[in-house]
Amino acid sequence: MLTTEVPTREQLVRRASDIAPVLRGHAAWAEEHRRIHDESIEALADAGVFKLRVPARYGGYEADTRTLADVAAELGRADGSTSWVASVYWIPTWMTCLFPDEVQDEVFSTPDVRVCGTLSPTGTAVPTDGGVVLNGRWGFISGALHSHWQEIVAIHIPQDGEPYPVMTLVPMSDLQVVDDWHTSGLRGTGSVTTVAENVFVPSSRVLPLPAILEGQGASVSNAGRPAYRAPLLPVASASSVGTVLGLARAAQDAFFQRLPQRKITYTGYASQAEAPLTHLQTADAAMKIDEAFFHAHRLTGLVDGKGADGTPWSLEERVRARADMGAVCRLGKEAVDILALASGGSSVYTDQPIQRIARDVQAINLHALMHPDTNAELYGRILCGLGPDTLYV
Structure with missing residues (x-):
């Protein structure tokens, strides 16, 4: 130890x-x-x-x-x-x-050690002696090019009974990498596709995903540790929001760094900083960033607090965690969009970081788990007395 x-x-x-x-x-x-x-x-x-x-x-x-x-x-x-x-x-x-x-x-x-992964079950795990045989393709594997292991979700297909998703751990050396990451945003993440062809995974590295979603692991040493006894989706939500906060702050940094030298072309404003429009834009963006931090810290406070005291999670708390994540994404993007629009035509040059920031925050908002509308709808379903329409809560 x-x-x-x-x-x-x-x-x-x-x-x-x-x-x-x-x-x-x-x-x-x-x-x-x-x-x-x-x-x-x-x-x-x-x-x-x-x-x-x-x-x-x-x-x-x-x-x-x-x-x-x-x-x-x-x-x-x-x-x-x-x-x-x-x-x-x-x-x-x-x-x-x-x-x-x-x-x-x-x-x-x-x-x-670096472990990459995804929650998408785009492969199969067929039982064999001592484990399963894995086949499939998994896309959007951020950081795969610098990883040692990949966490993989696949559909377990037993000889008898219904198929169900499982979570596995596979060394990167057992997988093929397809260099297909040609995108408009988050280009630097190297989120390539990985492929498994008849990869054997021992049973010790196979867990049922439904149990993991409920925070029920197989570790003896971590069972009572606060960091490891929350459900997966709230943990994933709380782990993901910081990048959007940083991008929003980066947009502020980039905008105010250029502001003293900028005018508003084809207007009477020789200084952009003197225009009331600029005051409204910067204030609006700043308030949205403050709101994004509120939702991020409410989310992390919920996850950390319940991990510390060990109290059960209600369904509303679980979907609110996803709603808070979606709110961070929405507010962060809105702030970046305001500042990018206020940055003028010269900001489209590739040496200006705000154009990359805008594309990166857009890419995050398109992520299936982080999409603001998807998460808000799920929260609203529960508030209206309906049950969740997904396993991922």
Whole structure:
């Protein structure tokens, strides 16, 4: 068992802020090459970002989700793609902590291990002696190019009984990578497709997804730990919102950095800063960012609070977690859109970060799990007395 001094939230946020120049300096390279720069990965490792959701017995920090949101906000202020990949790693890493302890021993034996993954069951797991045989394709695998393992969801097809989804852990060396990440936003995330062809997965690395969605893992050591006893979807929601907060702050940074030198062409305003329109735009964007932080911190407060006291989750709390995540995405995008529109024609040049910020926040809002309308509708169903129409609550 390893022992390590666990940094405070403030220290971890400061570390993220300290590496911002490295991430920002490689943001354009990452977008051009459609993957995170190796030096950015090294900077994340040095800052302890990959240890945030690792159990303390392996030298990890077992950080709460408020810390995740605040750290990702600092990373996203420097580069949205890098922040998104870090956030994605936190979720499958947390899911790894629900597997049997011997599986965790294997995964976490690698320093600064990185686990990518998805919740989409776009493959099959057919039972065989000692495990399952995995076949399928999984898209949008952010950070796959720098990962050691992939968490994979597939449909278990037993000889008798109904099929059901399972969660598996597979070494990246067992998978094929398809370089198909040609996109308009989050280009630097390297969210490629991975393929399994007749990959054997031992039964110790196969868990039923319905149990995982309820927070029922197979780990003895983590069973009573606050960080690991929440349902999956609230945890995933709270782990994801920080990047949007960071992108919104980055849009503010980019706008105000250029403001002193800007006029409003074809108007009488020689200084954009003197125009009442600018005052309304910047105030509106700032208030939306404040509201986004409120929803993010209400979400993380709920997840962390219930993890600490161990109280059961109500259905309304679970879907409100998704609604808060959707609200962060909506408000963050609205703030970025206001500032991007106020930035004028010169902001479309690729050396201006706000155009990349706008495309990145748009891509996040299109994500199936984070889409504001999808999450709001689900919350509204429950408020109206209907049951959820999805397993993912």
